[in-house]
Amino acid sequence: MLTQLRHLVFGSPLPSADLGETRLDKVRALAALSPDALASVAYANQEIYLGLLVAGAAGLGHAFRLALVISCLLYTSPSPRDRTRSRMPSSACKKTTTTL
Numbered sequence: 606m607l608t609q610l611r612h613l614v615f616g617s618p619l620p621s622a623d624l625g626e627t628r629l630d631k632v633r634a635l636a637a638l639s640p641d642a643l644a645s646v647a648y649a650n651q652e653i654y655l656g657l658l659v660a661g662a663a664g665l666g667h668a669f670r671l672a673l674v675i676s677c678l679l680y681t682s683p684s685p686r687d688r689t690r691s692r693m694p695s696s697a698c699k700k701t702t703t704t705l
Contacts, residue, residue, distance in 0.1 A: 629637065
């Protein structure tokens with residue numbers, strides 16, 4: 606019973622002498638070669654994740670110093686609003702309120 610089911614699902618076995626020279630049809634070739642491409646795609650994502658994990662862990666030690674440098678640069682650099690105000694006449698800088 607099991608051999609009949611296997612013969613029905615997989616077909617008749619090929620003779621050993623013809624195995625090296627037998628060409629696969631498109632359906633069998635796709636079934637045989639597709640798992641290789643799928644595995645490569647799955648492992649590529651895993652390796653990218655591991656690389657980012659290692660880089661992130663290595664960069665975490667520099668995060669505080671980098672944040673301090675960025676904060677100092679932002680504190681010492683003038684804002685565009687300050688530069689614009691310095692070029693305006695003093696009357697334009699005053700806030701005016703209108704009442705209706």
